[in-house]
Amino acid sequence: MNGHVNGHMEKLRTADLGAELGERATLVQFSSAFCQPCRATRRTLADVAAMVEGVAHVEIDAEKRLSLVRDLEILRTPTVLVLDAAGRIVRRASGQPRKADVIAALGAAL
Template sequence: MDLVPALVAGIGLPALATLIGLVVRSRDGRLRAGSRTPGTSGAAEALGLAPDALGTDATLVQFSTSYCSRCPGTARALGDLADAHDADVRHVEIDLTDDAPLADRFDVRQTPTVLVLDAAGRIAGRIAGVPRTGELRTLIDDLTRRNRVPQRA
């Protein structure tokens, strides 16, 4: 085997795979404003959520599957965040294990995926992967019109 192809195969390909992995990981859990999903301006209706399931200011909709290892921890974190805001914010978990058309409609490619709905049921934010709580709290505070003062350690 020639030296150059061996170096490319032995060093270049693992380096490229590592770089791609780092890029994907840096995007995991990041909040994206709005939605790239067409036709979901009334996302609450499209999801079949009853009005009493929605928070008065925001709703955290978590898409999960039965085989998702990160979903239970995400559900606890989102539930705690919703509980801290009383009825202003609600957490709803939707199991996509047997509902591929709903996953396609909302462009869910991984679980957990979280949609943040505003008071009107429109998508205000989207998070693919385990949410970064700081970004999520900032959006929730904006939707509930609360100001957060950072605590010093």
């Protein structure tokens, strides 16, 4: 994979995500099947992506993408990554985010 810095991945491509990057930013959510906060997080991120033009929401099943989870050092679900237009990781947070926090984090990417 590309974009490793100090052993950490810092950039994701369409091939890594299995989905297109957003035109301006991408909200990447790592989820697992029995994670209650993942459902609420999915709704929050989908709402923000619908509100902000050029922002995509991509949900990744952590259990099916273990190598990516290891590369990104995802330790729990939900974990949300905010990517800029080039796929660089500009923010990351674990746990269920509030809509206002997601919108603020997007500011770093846009």
